[in-house]
Amino acid sequence: MKTATSADGTPIAFDEVGDGPPIVIVGGAFSVASDGAPIAEALAKQGFRAVTVDRRGRGASGDRRGSTPEDEADDLAAVIDAVGRDAIVLGHSSGAVLGLFAAARGVPMRALFLSEPPFRFGVDEPAADLPERLQRLVDEGRRDDAVVTFQLEGVELPPQMVEQIRQSDMFASLVAVAQSTVYDATLTRQVSTPTAEMLAVSQPITILRGERTFPMLVASADRLAQAMPHAELVIVPESVMHRPDPDATARVVRERV
Structure with a gap:
């Protein structure tokens, strides 16, 4: 694995496969870089250089007590700086929330694909503590x-x-x-509802969800698309129950960049 150094000095590990425009895959809860390998391979077949990341506190990456969402946005910025500042970002689940949060903070990216981000929009929020x-x-x-x-x-x-x-x-x-x-x-507590800055992100944005997935994720994707008129909502039938289908997801990306 290669390593990028985040703003606070934390090493962030990542893998690459394929040649072509870089696309950084940001996984969700519990995922490590290797979990993104199937999508990375599918994207590589579509002509991309796919980058999978061990987010902070996972796999070969470092950690720092008290890390914040802003730190994780800096981690993504460091990886993008290492692989190419015109990178595309594909985030899944909380990784999609992080991708949009980072874009709103000015992290450079060419386009953003948000796969089933778990925004709550104030509905059935987990306990605040x-x-x-x-x-x-x-x-x-x-x-x-x-x-x-x-x-x-x-x-x-x-x-x-x-x-x-x-x-x-x-x-x-x-x-x-x-x-x-x-x-x-x-x-997800800090940005359970996307901020005005997140909704105003100017990069091309595609929101993806499966036909058969958790109702909360259907509501989240659909409501986010309504709140971002410039974004495109794409329903991917092959993606089932919060598991993005690698080949179908790669095709959606290839058709749009």
């Missing part, structure tokens, strides 16, 4: 409880599904990035 409670659990060494709490309260997964995940082989990989739940919860 969720980030602080998650941090306490991590600090007490209860990283598994932090993961479960975030899944139940931040993502609102059904308890039965959360228990199945807890008993699965994948749970250890989620516990390894438990600190990142604090950052995701902080980001």
